[in-house]
Amino acid sequence: MKVLGIWFGGAEACNKNWRERTAKVKQKLGLWGGRSLSITGKNLVIRCEVLSGLLYLAQVWPVPRSYSSEITRAVFRFVWGSKMKRVRRTAMHKSLDNGGKNVPNVALTLMASFVCGCIKLCVDPRYVGTKYYYVPRFYLSPWLRRMGLAPLPRNTPVSWSLPPYLSFVEKFFKTNAFDHRAIRQWSARNVLQALQEKDVMDTVGWFPEQTVQFIWQNASSPDLTNRHKDLAWLAARGALPVRSLLYARNGSSTPRCPREDCNGVESGAHLFAHCGFAKKVWKRMEGTVLRCMPSSCAMSPA
Structure with missing residues (x-):
């Protein structure tokens, strides 16, 4: 028997409800996946389109582990745009100040x-x-x-x-x-x-806690666009889709830089600073960068 959109009666009523809702979640995420959204935009989709429909059912039927795992996999495939996860899920659920991206923990919320x-x-x-x-x-x-x-x-x-x-x-x-x-x-x-409140701030390399806190605050600064926030956060996490990362996960045939005059391993630091092409770009942009920086942060010509 279906009452107010929820099936009751029989031992399979719980599974029937969650099987139908899980299929709808996958369908919605598949439609939204075709759009070029930032992680912040995808979080909004998850909260409004996914959780809003599941919380109503979760008031009546507890979500079985098999379906909560299936929904979680679909959510993170939507966030990353593929099956490859570049940052662990527990870190993604953390707040911005602790080094996360505030991705809703759907299973825990339900x-x-x-x-x-x-x-x-x-x-x-x-x-x-x-x-x-x-x-x-x-x-x-x-x-x-x-x-x-x-x-x-x-x-x-x-x-x-x-x-x-x-x-x-x-x-x-x-x-x-x-x-x-x-x-x-x-x-x-x-x-x-x-x-x-029990979450602890994730570290960044060997930097002290005060510096790490400053890094996460800058990565989520309101002065940045959502795209720039994602770029800064992925760079701090060491999760940019560079060749060294893709090669380690069988996503690239070589970890080397694609520039013809460069044979270094393409890491995040190599991409932005050590590559010969990156040095040329910084050299040409030096005047513009210095003009945009506050006077207290002015760099010497050296």
Whole structure:
């Protein structure tokens, strides 16, 4: 039976719902993939076109791991435009200040939405005495007591084992350790914010922490266009599609620079500074670059 766009009834109802939604996600991402978008633009597509349709279903049915993995693969294939991932996914999910690109963690967001919905029905005073209150409370009361979220009721029956449908709640807390007692209003946004506060800033080579922080701030400066932000971030990450990187991942037949008068390995530093052609470009652009720089950063002719 389909109610408000969601299938109910039978053991396969959960899989049927997520199978249909996963197919729609792939279709939408395939249509948007034909456009030349920056990573920031693709993040907006993921939040508006992907998450908006999945969060509604995640309020009712927990997303199985097979479908969450399939959606995650489709999202990152859309972000990179191919199957080759140049930066690890955990780094992509981080905030801009910590060296990430704020790519939504779709699987974590969907699970947080389902878990928060279950807990809210049990601990929010607005739901006490309603028809939505008793079933989740019957199953989750012993677990809520162990977690310190709610007392165990004395005058109503409870279940001492969680059904598969609600075992996702316990798995979520075991997988993601965070200070759940500090959360007053159980919403996916608050839970995700608590998890993001645990993120640490990624390093850049041997640079000290203060310099690395300055690098990430510059890479996401509002003075840059989205394209320039992507370029600066990929350069800091060492993830530019240069030949050395493509060769290491079987995407190029040689790691050498394509310039005829240059036989060096084409890395990011070689591309922008060490290549003979790059030196010629910098020499010709020296006057323009110096005029655009603040007087406090003026460079000597040497």
